[in-house]
Structures are given as C-alpha cells and as structure tokens.
Amino acid sequence: MASRLAPKVNSRQGESQCKEKYVVLLSPVGKLKISGCEVGLHEIKLPKMSMLPSGAESSAACKVCEGMEEMTEPLKQCLEWLCAYFCEPARTASLPMPAFHHPLLQRDSFTQRVLWTLLRDVKFGEAVSYKQLADLAGNGRAARAVGGAMRSNPIPIIIPCHRVICSSGQSGNYAGGNLLKEWLLSHEKLQKEKLAY
Structure with a gap:
C-alpha cells in the first residue's frame, strides 16, 4: 500500500x-x-x-x-x-513490544498515564474495573475519565482496553463492539486456563 x-x-x-x-x-x-x-x-x-x-x-x-x-x-x-x-x-x-508513535501516548496527561498503567499492570487473562484502573493510575475518583481514556486508546489489543470492565462485572462498551470485547476476554480466559494445566 x-x-x-x-x-x-x-x-x-x-x-x-x-x-x-x-x-x-x-x-x-x-x-x-x-x-x-x-x-x-x-x-x-x-x-x-x-x-x-x-x-x-x-x-x-x-x-x-x-x-x-x-x-x-x-x-x-x-x-x-x-x-x-x-x-x-x-x-x-x-516478544519485543513495538514502539508507539501516537500524539496521545507522547504527551503527559491522565489518559496517557491510564493507558501506560493498563499496559504495565493488567496482565493477560486478567480484568480490572474502571474504578480499579483509576486507583492504579493515581486518581480513584476518575473512573469516568478512565472510560474516556479507553475510548481514545489508539492501540487496542496491545494496550488491552478490552480488559477494563464495569464494577458490576458487565463487560462495558468497546470500540470494536461488545462482541469483540467478549471474544477477546473469552480467548484470554481460555488460553490462561490451558496454560495452567
């Protein structure tokens, strides 16, 4: 191309x-x-x-x-x-993580901090609530802002915004649609269970 x-x-x-x-x-x-x-x-x-x-x-x-x-x-x-x-x-x-070159990930902001925290701290097969991720990123009262950060994530799957769910356990919204989010969560759960054996 x-x-x-x-x-x-x-x-x-x-x-x-x-x-x-x-x-x-x-x-x-x-x-x-x-x-x-x-x-x-x-x-x-x-x-x-x-x-x-x-x-x-x-x-x-x-x-x-x-x-x-x-x-x-x-x-x-x-x-x-x-x-x-x-x-x-x-x-x-x-595997080496590819470098990121998106303006959102270059400037110092709460969104950038949330995305880097998510990438670093929420591992394959795990899930975290918006509130828990806000706490991890240093502002426990910013759960709604975490939702905004997830919507603006330019590098989904690698920066795993699909692992962020509602406190109720519901999957919540996703840029690729709820079916894709559910598939990714299910894929990770199944693969993690296979690795445990």
Missing part, C-alpha cells in the same frame, strides 16, 4: 515528519488495519463484529493481506505480537 505523510507528531527525539505505512492483518476476529512509521505504531483499527467467529479458538491463524511490501520494524513487531496473541499467547511475554 502506498505511504502518505502524516501530520507532525512529537516524538522523544523532538519534532519529526513521518511517512505512515499501513498493513492489514487477517485475524480470527477479522481484518485489523495497522498504521505506523519508522518510529512506531500510530493506530490499530478494529473490525466491527456482527457475530462471533465460529471455531476461531482451535483454528486461529493470522496472515497479512495488504501492505506486506513496505513494512517498518514497528509494524513487523506489531504483526508478530498480534499473531502470537491470537495463536500462541504465551509467546507475547517474550
């Missing part, structure tokens, strides 16, 4: 223009459109699911269906991580 110039984005090295590249991964939950540059990932766009995939747990496979010819290192790392997540979740712990 052709590259295009993205708007200027603050990076740790200062201002830089980046050439955004795209790749589409066909996964057990549908097509994930991933964008990034040489510096890091910009975004993962989730498919909207209208029905749960059948037999996906046993026949999970991933393949690149667009953009393979111009992949940057962060895109390669992202693809490897996502393929492991769907097919061999235990491998994700040993």
